[in-house]
Amino acid sequence: MWTSIIVGIYILITLSIVLAIILHGARPSKSLAWLLAIFAIPVGGIVLYFLLGRNRRKNKLVQLxxxxxxxxxxxxxxxxxxxxxxxxxxxxxxxxxxxxxxxxxxxxxxxxxxxxxxxxxxxxxxxxxxxxxxxxxxxxxxxxxxxxxxxxxxxxxxxxxxxxxxxxxxxxxxxxxxxxxxxxxxxxxxxxxxxxxxxxxxxxxxxxxxxxxxxxxxxxxxxxxxxxxxxxxxxxxxxxxxxxxxxxxxxxxxxxxxxxxxxxxxxxxxxxxxxxxxxxxxxxxxxxxVQIVSGGPDDDFPALEQTYFSIINTAKNYVYITNPYIIPSQAIIKALQTAALSGVDVRLLVSENADNTLVNWSVHSYFELFLKSGIKIYMFPDGFLHSKVIVCDDAVSSIGTANLDDRSFEQNYEVNAIIYQCEFADLLKADFLKDSGSSKLLTYDEFIQRPWTKKLQEGIGKIFSPLL
The missing domain is CATH 3.30.870.10 (Endonuclease Chain A)
Structure with a gap:
């Protein structure tokens, strides 16, 4: 009897979650992944969904x-x-x-x-x-x-x-x-x-x-x-x-x-x-x-993702980005690739050392796509580089708390300061060039020769990237 009741409750919870995903799923690929997890991992899939999968923009805990x-x-x-x-x-x-x-x-x-x-x-x-x-x-x-x-x-x-x-x-x-x-x-x-x-x-x-x-x-x-x-x-x-x-x-x-x-x-x-x-x-x-941009999971739109996306798309000559956690959404990937393929000088400065192994694998899993598009990637060797900076065309720049990842775009409360001033952009550009000058420049030909074990690690990291 108790078994039947427990199974019945489990089926009701599963069906309600499936209905919520269908009605309120943010992206088809993400929704499909959660549906597969729920059906492939009994109980565990539901627990993971409650922890990490709910779309708070559709189910707001607060109207703030x-x-x-x-x-x-x-x-x-x-x-x-x-x-x-x-x-x-x-x-x-x-x-x-x-x-x-x-x-x-x-x-x-x-x-x-x-x-x-x-x-x-x-x-x-x-x-x-x-x-x-x-x-x-x-x-x-x-x-x-x-x-x-x-x-x-x-x-x-x-x-x-x-x-x-x-x-x-x-x-x-x-x-x-x-x-x-x-x-x-x-x-x-x-x-x-x-x-x-x-x-x-x-x-x-x-x-x-x-x-x-x-x-x-x-x-x-x-x-x-x-x-x-x-x-x-x-x-x-x-x-x-x-x-x-x-x-x-x-x-x-x-x-x-x-x-x-x-x-x-x-x-x-x-x-x-x-x-x-x-x-x-x-x-x-x-x-x-200066313009302050704040964003969080209770907002109608992903403000910080749109901030980075728009600055990248605005670039005519160059866009330089320093960030430790570049685990980009498809929108950011397309923006970076499109800018680079259009002749914009796109450069990323990333820490060679990492404070989290799985996150590091995930960050590296996007390098091949970037390098193939002509994006320059510099690996900063000294300690851990944690800055979140973007500077564009000697005119507009951003300093703040947001990383280029799904967590900052969709799940965290973040804030950035956008600065429209040439002199300040020049300062950030000079700092970027100084740090990148002491960093290792990756090349596409060199990177694709990495061991298969590295590729396997990156593949694992990419699978988990939506959760990081």
Whole structure:
């Protein structure tokens, strides 16, 4: 009797999942793969689907960005309607996805690697007068965390409000002692979708990968660097971690603050209006035009995938990309190949060393396709290169948290800063050329001669690439 009941329940669950895949499947190939997994792997296929396969854009757990954004001061659609020039389409697309128009009068500082970045961050935090907002995917115990604690304690005594978000999975090792210490001195701390059995299936695969610090609504930081001592001391077996971060002082910092506050509402249900930013009327051309693009699994469209896709398609002369996790969607593959075959100088800078073996196999599985199209691939040999940067035609560039993979496009909450300034693009281009100059250039003829064991590993990696 009990066996019949269990089998009946299993059949009902299976049929409901199959119906959901048919009705709401994002892509035919992915839907077919899940259907095969469910029928080929009894029970296990269903568990995997609940963990990794559901289309959150069709089955939203929260209705956040549009609803909350309506309650915030509007950035101004009039600015969007007046855009001119060859990047107007890019600006409009990014605005329609994230609701932030490009804003001028921003002072930018490019920050490379941990010491420079954290020296600059702590310098800004020490000057805070009103509020500090801090959000990280990975927040680990160590010297940096202890230094932050001491600084937070001092700023709280000065009357500064401090709010902090950490990702429940990315910061899983962050000790309860440290968190309790923060709360005891008055820091408001929340975990983003913490690990809880009751919502294990609904939240495990959706992480907040953003890295944001905002000081008084006027100075902000974002990029690839997390709060971890490995950015200062390196990591055994992997070496030094190399990464890129960005300091923004100006109206775009206010937009990053709004991204933080929307996440704050999600974790706390506390709606906080952002600080009113300074009125800036200067038309100083030496200052940068910056547009913030945020995206997540609750949005209607994959904002960061469309961001990279559009920048690549816009390129006329060159597009240089630095990223550790290039596991591209078909759209990104076609964009890169089409650009290269059209005569655009397409170059990828990838870390030769990897922090995850399976991910590394998956990244390498796309190299042959790229090389055959004329795309240049450089393998960075020194430690682990974690930067997420793209620069195009000496004019437009992007620094942020999003990788070129399905996880960043479909499953993670991410944020990038798009910069429309020739001088800043020149800085990133020079940095790319310097790093690629000390890297190994792969050639198609050499790569196709790799051992069959490497090809087998890459094949395995490619099979799992939609899940990475």
């Amino acid at each position: 960005k549009k609803d909350v954004f309506k309650k915030f001061p509007k950035p101004g659609i009039q600015a969007v309607s007046s855009f001119e020039g060859k990047y107007r389409k890019l600006m409009t697309l990014f605005y329609n996805n994230s609701f932030f128009p490009p804003v001028g009068n921003n002072d930018l500082k490019l920050l490379k690697d941990g010491k420079t970045t954290f020296d600059t961050i702590f310098g800004a935090l020490e000057k805070a007068k009103k509020v500090i907002h801090i959000q990280y995917y990975i927040f680990e115990d160590g010297e940096l965390a202890d230094k932050l604690f001491r600084l937070f304690k001092l700023k709280l005594q000065e009357g500064v409000k401090i709010r902090m978000i950490y990702d429940g999975i990315g910061s899983f090792t962050l000790s309860s002692d440290y968190l309790n210490s923060l709360k005891s001195i008055g820091v408001e701390v929340y975990s983003f979708l913490p690990f809880k059995f009751g919502r294990f299936f609904s939240s495990l695969n959706y992480r907040n990968h953003r890295k944001i610090i905002v000081v008084d609504g006027e100075i902000a930081f974002t990029g690839g660097i997390n709060i971890s001592d490995k950015y200062l001391k390196g990591e055994p077996g992997l070496g030094n971690w190399h990464d890129m971060h960005l300091k923004i002082e100006g109206p775009a910092a206010h937009h990053l603050d709004q991204v933080f506050l929307m996440d704050w509402y999600l974790v706390s249900e506390d709606l906080i209006k952002p600080l009113k930013n300074k009125e800036l009327t200067s038309n100083d051309k030496s200052k940068a035009l």
